[in-house]
Amino acid sequence: MAASAAFSVSSPPFAPSYCKIQRPFLLLTPKSFKPVSVRASVGTPSISIDDKASVQTKTSKWQWKFKGNSIGIHYEEHEGEKSESAKNILMIPTISDVSTVEEWRSVARNIVQRDGEVNWRATIVDWPGLGYSDKLKMDYDTDVMEKFVVDFMNSPESPMSHAGNDDIVIIGGGHAATLAVRATQRGLLKPSAIAAVAPTWAGPLPIVFGRDSSMETRYGLLRGTLRAPGVGWMMYNMLVSNEKSIESQYKSHVYADQSNVTEAIIQSRYELTKQKGSRYVPAAFLTGLLDPVSSRDEFLQLFADLEGKLPVMVMSTKGAPKRSKAEMEALRGAKGVSKFVEVEGALLPQEEYPSLVAQELYNFLQETFASLK
Secondary structure (H helix, E strand, O other): OOOOOOOOOOOOOOOOOOOOOOOOOOOOEOOEOOOEEEEOOOOOOOOOOOOOOOOEEEEEEEEEEEOOEEEEEEEEEEEOOOHHHOEEEEEEOOOOOOOOOHHHHHHHHHHHOOOOOOOEEEEEEOOOOOOOOOOOOOOOOHHHHHHHHHHHHHOOOOOOOOOOHHHEEEEEEOHHHHHHHHHHHOOOOOOOEEEEEOOOOOOHHHHHHOOOHHHHHHHHHHHHHHHOOOHHHHHHHHHOOOHHHHHHHHHHHHOOOHHHOOHHHHHHHHHHHOOOOOOHHHHHHHOOOOOOOOOHHHHHHHHHOOOOOOOEEEEEEOOOOHHHHHHHHOOOOOOOOOEEEEEOOOOOHHHHOHHHHHHHHHHHHHHHHHHHO
16 A cells, blocks of 8 residues: 555554543552552443533644744643632643544543542643644654644743643653653653553554664655655545545554444544645654654653653553554553553544543542642
8 A cells, every 4th residue: 555666555554653440549649659550441430520510612823933933833721610720731642644632622621620629721732733733844753743842831932831840741642642751751841740641652654664774765765755746645645635544544443443433533534634734744653753762662761761750650552453552561560650551442542432531531630639739
C-alpha cells in the first residue's frame, strides 16, 4: 500500500502511535509513591456524576510565536460550577493524522462536573498542524512538538498562565504522553502529576519496519513525497484522506470494538484531513520524526528518571495492537510509574470508552491530591 515505490506495507500504515476501585482512597502522594497496579472493568462508575451539573465551555485560539511565525492554536476550556477553587488539567490529544481535541472532550466534561474534595478545570489543546490548529508547512519533529507543549505551559501569554507550572496535571494519549514525560524528565516542564493514556513512542512505520539506515532512507523519501506539491496531495488522499482508509484505521487498531465506529466519527475525522496543510505533521509522524525516543530502554528510562519526583499513572488497554501493547506492558511495575491500570480499548480509549477512562483518571487525581487540599 503506502509508498510502494519505496517499500511494501501490507497493513494500514497510519496507526495513531496512538480493578475497579469502590471509592477514592490514598495510594500515593507527591512525596510518597508506592507502585500500584489495578485492572479496570466496564461498569457503573463508583463516583456519581450530577447529570444536571453545569459545565462551561470556552473555545478560542492562542497565537504561538515560533521561528517568526504566528501559529493559531485551537484550545478548549471546560469548567464546572466550582471553578474558583479548582485545580488545572492540561489534556493533549494523541498524535495521529486524525488528532483532535474532540477525543478528550467527553472525559474533560465528565471530570470537571464532579463534586469532590478536589475540583478540576480542564484545558484541551490541539497540536500545531493537527486538529483545528493552523497547519503551516514546517519541518515538524520531536523538538518542535516539545517546544510547543513547553511554551503552551510556560508562556506568560498562554491560556495556562493563570495556573502555576507546578500546579498543572498533564494527561496525554499516545506519543503526547511520552513527549510530556520527556519534557518533564529534561526539566522543561514541572507538572504536579502526569497520566499517560495508552502511551506510545514509535511511529507507525518504525514500529513495524525498524530504524536501520536503509529504512531511514526510505522513510525520508516517503516523507519528502508526502510533503511535495501535487504528488504529495495525491498520495495523502490515497493513504489517509478518504473515508474508507479512516474507517479501516478505526476498526483495525484505533478502536477495540468495531461497532463503536460510527459514520459521524468517520466523517468528522475525514473533514479534518481535508484542511489545507493537513498532511505535513502526518508525514513526520508516519516516518518516525515525532518519536520521543528510539528504543524501549530509552522509553523506560524516561519514566525511571521521574521516580520520587511526581505521581505518574500509566493506563494500558486490553485491545491495543500487539507491538504497541508490548510497550505499554513494559511499564507495568516499572520504576517511576506510581500506578498502572488496564482498561478496555485500543489506541484511543479516551474516545471509545470516555466514562471508564474518566473514572480511572478521577480516581488517580483524588487519590493523589485529596489529602493535600
